[in-house]
Amino acid sequence: MARRVARPGQARGKQNTRFQKGGFTFETNAGFETTLMHSGPVKELVAAKTSELAAKMIKAAPLGPHQHTDEFAIKKNITPYVEQVGKEWVGYVVIEENERARHAMLQERGYRDPAGRRHKGRFFLKSVLEKERVD
Structure with a gap:
């Protein structure tokens, strides 16, 4: 039975990517990323950043006529x-x-009132997202 010989540049099976510098070897297929992403500290970090972003959106949101009712x-x-x-x-x-x-989305994107007049959008959500963007 003949064995299959891999040609140069052709990967076979699971390949490990390694990075070695100064006595430290990093293997990407070691699986620690999955364990780290499931951990409690990562959930807390995601929750903190999400609530931070929501707080900035709440601060930027317009007051409007319904200042005292929770529903609107x-x-x-x-x-x-x-x-x-x-x-x-x-x-x-x-x-x-x-x-x-x-x-809220009418305030964001703009709208036409029943009389047909166009009201310009405020883009308060878009401005918060642009400020938080990482380039």
Whole structure:
């Protein structure tokens, strides 16, 4: 029976990528990343960053006419969530879970009133996301 010979540049099976410098060897297939991403400190870090982002969005949100009712105020309908998706912790910022309070996105993108006049968008959510962007 003939053995298959690998040609140069053709990978066979599981390949380890190694980095060695100064007596330290790093193997990418060691599996520590998965253990680290499932750990409690990573969940706490994701939760902290998500709530930080939500707090900045709440601060930037316009007051509007509904300042005292929880049901329709934009600032009171921005909520951070953290959940596990696959093997990672993911943070979400939900804008207005209440389906009756739909004016936050109208404030963000702009709208036309019943008389047909165009109202310019404020882009408060977009500006917060642009400030938090990592280049």
